[in-house]
Amino acid sequence: MINVSIQFTESGQPKYMQLFDYLKKLIAEGQLKTGEKLPAIRSFAEMLGVNNVTVINAYKQLENNKYITAKKGSGYYVSGSKLHEEELFSSSDIGISDKTSIINFASATPHPSIFPIESFKECINEVIERDKGFAFGYQDSKGFKPLRKSLLTYLNNKYSIKMENEDNIQIVSGSQQGIDLIGKVLINSGDYVITENPTYDGAIAVFKSRGARVVRVNLEQDGIDLIDLEKKIRICKPKLIYVMTSFQNPTTISYSTNKLKDLLALARKYNTYIVEDDSMSDLCYENKRLETLKALDTKNEYVLYLKSFSKILMPGLRVGCMVIPDLLISDFTKIKHASDISSSGLIQRSLERYFETGKWDEHQNYMREIYKGKYEFMLSRLEKLSSYGIKYNKPNGGLYFWIRVPKYMSAREIYDECKAKGLLLIPSSIFYDINNENRDNYIRLSFASSDIEQIREGMTILEKCLAENQKCTK
Template identity: 25%
Template sequence: MPGAASATATTVSTAVSLATTADFAAGSVTAAPVPELAGRASRTGASPVREILALTARPEVISFAGGLPAPELFDAEGIADAFRHVLADRPQQVLQYSTTEGDPALRGIVAGRATARGLATGPDDLLITTGSQQGLTLLSTALLEPGDTVVVEAPCYLAALQIFSFAGARVVSVPCDDDGLDPEALDEIVARERPKLLYTVPTFQNPTGRTLPAERRAAIGAVAARRGLWIVEDDPYGELRFEGEPVPWVATFPGAEDRTALLGSFSKIMAPGLRLGWLRAPAALRRACVIAKQAADLHTSTIDQAATAHYLAHADLAAHLGRVQVAYRERRDALLAGLGDALPEGSRWNRPTGGMFVWAQLPAGYDATELLPSVVEHDVAYVPGAPFFAGQADAATMRLSFVTHSPEEIREGLRRLGAALR
């Protein structure tokens, strides 16, 4: 009878399964190895900055390594008040699932701020992301196939190199000078390598702190239009200017308007713990990023978006930013004033007009990575410059963040650094 045969087969199968389980339990059967990790997981290393931060977590260490905003400058009470308000006013809404594109009120405020900065933007042009770094991941997912070529600045933001590695992209560096990316070199490389996109942090760049002049931004737009190239413009630091006049976004220049994805962040102007950013992109690319975000996390935190929208609508963000800018300028000045005594003779460094970082270069023959362990023994730290390069690295370089510590702590940190390097 078919039913009896089926029951017999099931019984035999169960017996075999139970016997096999018993064998494993007894240790008489060796388990087969699990499949290997994906190649992208094997070829992409951990962030060297995060590893250095772990080594310097001791409270006695004065660290110039992390790009961490000054926590004592957070408007904690204003942010807490925003959370209290939205939870009291509409708890069922702000604790519920939301749309992938983001809170309409928050998108409206971001659109208005972008328009005020010279880039006409509507709420529907925007996607709210879980930090601007997620925005870059979404763009990478939407644009890159394994083997595609990406061009980046030399040096380049570390997390961007990680993201492009996970995508399986080939990364090619564009030469830079003290003003940033060289448009003529970019044109030659794009013509030769046929990349799909250029990734750039043109304002107060991480790691160098330099700002690309307007004429070079215009030239980049022209190269992109002539050669057929996407531009990903990352701007997490643009509102941290404490000297000079703002430079328009690359996205505003002719040739760049229809091919630039612009990334922004609330991490540096409010608090990084919110993990809120935004992405502005042409319609087809933005729709692809929305789909990629649906697959990644459905949507960014509803309550964080609602509280941030309330904060931006009711708090005096300009006054808060003014306090931050004054403090950061004082800290930059303290760092610059002491570098001459702390670094070996023949070193050079830049003077950023905003942002969070100073880029320094030790004399020929010095290796900032090799020196770091002995420097940490003196309870001070920096980030070596070498990991920021996609191509040939400059081993003598280092990134120094000036925003996390007070001027007094910066001076003491430089004293320790000088003693360690001597």
């Protein structure tokens, strides 16, 4: 019998999820070894003082997430440790590095040297002078009302998202909290969620933490495969579909207008919510306006639109917004209040001034030009690496390049070799599920955190690693 010292809490998280998290940690830390048999359900339940269903559901979650394997007539056994080592590997973990000697092609956040410190400080000072102590109090859980009004105007003018009621705007403490709130409002254990394949690993982590069963649908050049999507909607009856329609993470694909219309038609046909996660549409380097799915949802019925400001502004501000269908407003207000009461009052009030004084538009244009220059320089360096057999698209926007490596190369090995030489990038295993045939075929490069000289040096390191791998095959 394994040594278990779990203490169940009254945190609101079901006991089976607490047990799932605890056993997952034991596996990740190696305290439960590969091939080790887990206790029988009845005896384990008696030992923990819970009913059998709690243990059954915890084991099901572990099995769904590939941590354990069921052997008919024998019981449950810990799966191979290498798979779980990769699962615990996340894009956020890779992207965070405080070593100045490291060149970071993993992070998608702007470098602190280009943060709009002075202009945002002016707004903070103005708010403190105007509002005094009220700037530091709790806000309405929906968010500071003048900010929500400013965002209504901004979303209408910029994306043709037409809302008349500021109550449809929910301020969140960063887009990750937005995804978490969506999970808490819409998902119960055992529900199905459909995502693009590959997709953002942070969203997958949230959905799985709610006990969801994640079903993936491959992407085509203009968005999600609608034929396969409809088939899976019929079978799974998902609670929601999660998509990124502009410069998708990690593939950089943007949806065509026809695909957006057909996707919304499927949501209407099967009465299913779609979560549109948008952090990149502001970063189009062509003279064209990208359409959003939310703009087509004119009756505000099916699309939950999530907007992040971190890629343009400063990630540490932890502020974003959601546009919520009328039927869900009350649920989101309650869950937001239960999560953290409200997002920072000072930051919300300062951001409202940032929008109203025109500083947001000015800074957005400034950042777009900076990112465009980095994009074009990295693209020019990638073109010189084509002789090594790499393949990639030219997204003309966003912050990434999605690179397919030759069949004889391993994305994970390239990651390890580049890291040893001082370059961070992200291997595709982060974004695919464990059994996907493409999980070792791609690398994602971001130019957000690096200056031109760092991009030059980083691409030189990547070329050396590609050359060494090519040489080993000859």
